[in-house]
Amino acid sequence: MTNPQKPLAGLKVVELGTLIAGPFCTRIMGEFGAEVIKVEAPDGGDPLRKWRKLYEGTSLWWYVQARNKKSVTANLKHPDGREFVRRLIAEADILVENFRPGVLEKLGLGWEELKAANPGLVMVRLSGFGQSGPYKEQPGFGAVGESMGGLRYITGFADRPPVRTGISIGDSIAALWGAIGALMALRHREVNGGVGQVVDVALYEAVFAMMESLVPEFDVFGFVRERTGNIMPGITPSNTHTTRDGKHVTIGANGDAIFRRFMLAIGRPDLADDLGLADNAGRDTRRDEIYALIDDWCRRHDEAEVLAVLEQAEVPASRVYSAVDMFADPQFIARQMFAAAQLPDGKAFKMPGIVPKLSETPGTTEWIGPRLGEHTDAVLTALGYPAEEIAALRQAGAI
CATH class of the missing domain: 3.30.1540.10 (formyl-coa transferase, domain 3)
Structure with a gap:
């Protein structure tokens, strides 16, 4: 039986991002068939490669977050490295980036330059505070977005300071908004006959958008939602x-x-x-x-x-489930929430299954997170770079 075509097959996505928000956004796209080309710095790549628990020197989280992606290296400080990325984006449907606003513009890779070369491009920009406003150039990680967006203030118990939720939820929420925005922009381009556009996602706004009735309750009643531990005031028990x-x-x-x-x-x-x-x-x-x-x-x-x-x-x-409970639970198993995979040395391990479940065109894990620069030569060759020029780029430190 042949595998059905995935819903995002045929889309080319370029990722200029590190750690969580941008890479999680493209991970979703890759799981459902998009060709995701992740651009990394030659000197170490995405820091996520070294975060949390390492196996043989590489993060297990990396193998999940970068699954189904191709890794290429490009030195954005080198003009030839930037030209490689510019040519790559010129053929892309979606660019996902999570640099601080203004960084790509200084590199000559801002929206105006990219749009001129590729009018149909959808550019997803994930940042702490968005591409406008007085805070736009400030650094803003997920923890800051969770705090400013209101989530931290209401999380925990009333007699104790605010606490985090246990995962980088702000980054992940922003990634989901980025994926949703990209698909809406593609719908506009492909069905409504529109052109490409920028999808501007601020981490604090991504969290703020999830805050239920906080805004009207304060505006109408002056009511400030506070920390209430595990109970839900007004909804009992x-x-x-x-x-x-x-x-x-x-x-x-x-x-x-x-x-x-x-x-x-x-x-x-x-x-x-x-x-x-x-x-x-x-x-x-x-x-x-x-x-x-x-x-x-x-x-x-x-x-x-x-x-x-x-x-x-x-x-x-x-x-209240721990990982131990999840691995033994028949619901998780029946829903295929543990995907079998192999580490580079052949060791079997489990990865999280794909969400959501599509009945006709389900997502899959085709391969785990790649080695740094594993696909650089193949991608350059596909762009028309001859072998001798690829060698020269490597010798010059551009890739």
């Missing part, structure tokens, strides 16, 4: 509780019918029939009482029993 065996279970029983089933399941028919608890507004006024009794019930039962009771009662609940 929804919380994380500790079981007798020291495990943590998240329970979301805030639907009216669900709450009634929950109370019956834990032996509290009096609360199930209490008209004052029949809706969220009533339950929220008595949330301390409700959470106390749920805490007490969970403390008297082991995790397995808690989850079994809640499953039988059709109450949404889950253990």
Whole structure:
């Protein structure tokens, strides 16, 4: 059986990015068929190659983040290196970059120059604060975007300082907006007969866009959302509780019918029939009482029993998963969320599966993150560079 064509097959994407936001954006495109050519500095490449846990000197994260990509090296400080990149972008559908605003312009690779050579180009620009405004030239990593965008302020417990979510969520959210924006721009170009355009994604705005009702609540009522730990004020009960065996279970029983089933399941028919608890507004006024009794019930039962009771009662609940739980879970396995792959020395390892699931044109992992510059000669040759010129570029330090 032949593999179906992937939805982004035929698209050429050039990545001028490092670490998380830009490379995650192009990773998504590569998983669904785009040809992604990642441009790296010859002297070490993307710092992500050396981040977190290393296997034989290379980050395991790198092998995931750069899967399905081709790596070429180009020294952007060298005129011939810049010319190589300019020619590469001239044939591309999408350019994704996450330099600080103004950097590419100083290199002669700004939007106006690139658009003149390739009017259909879609340029995704991911930066801390966007391409305009008084902060545009300031450095801004994901942590800054999460803080300025409002996420850090509301994350954690009221009696403690704000905390991070545990992953670089700001970068990843910005990457998703970049991919969505690129596809919208392509739709405009290919279906509406439009030209290329810039997709300007600021990390703080990417986070800010996820902040639910924060803006109208403050504007209309002057209400400032604060840290509330694991509960959701106004939506009760929804919380994380500790079981007798020291495990943590998240329970979301805030639907009216669900709450009634929950109370019956834990032996509290009096609360199930209490008209004052029949809706969220009533339950929220008595949330301390409700959470106390749920805490007490969970403390008297082991995790397995808690989850079994809640499953039988059709109450949404889950253990708080670690990697150990994920690897053993039948839902993860059934949904193919662990893709089998091999490291360069042949060692088998698991990579995260592809999201989302497309029924007709699913994404795949064709290869893991490449060696630095692994595809430089092939890409240069495809652009029309003869072998002797490639050798000269390497000798001059341009690639």
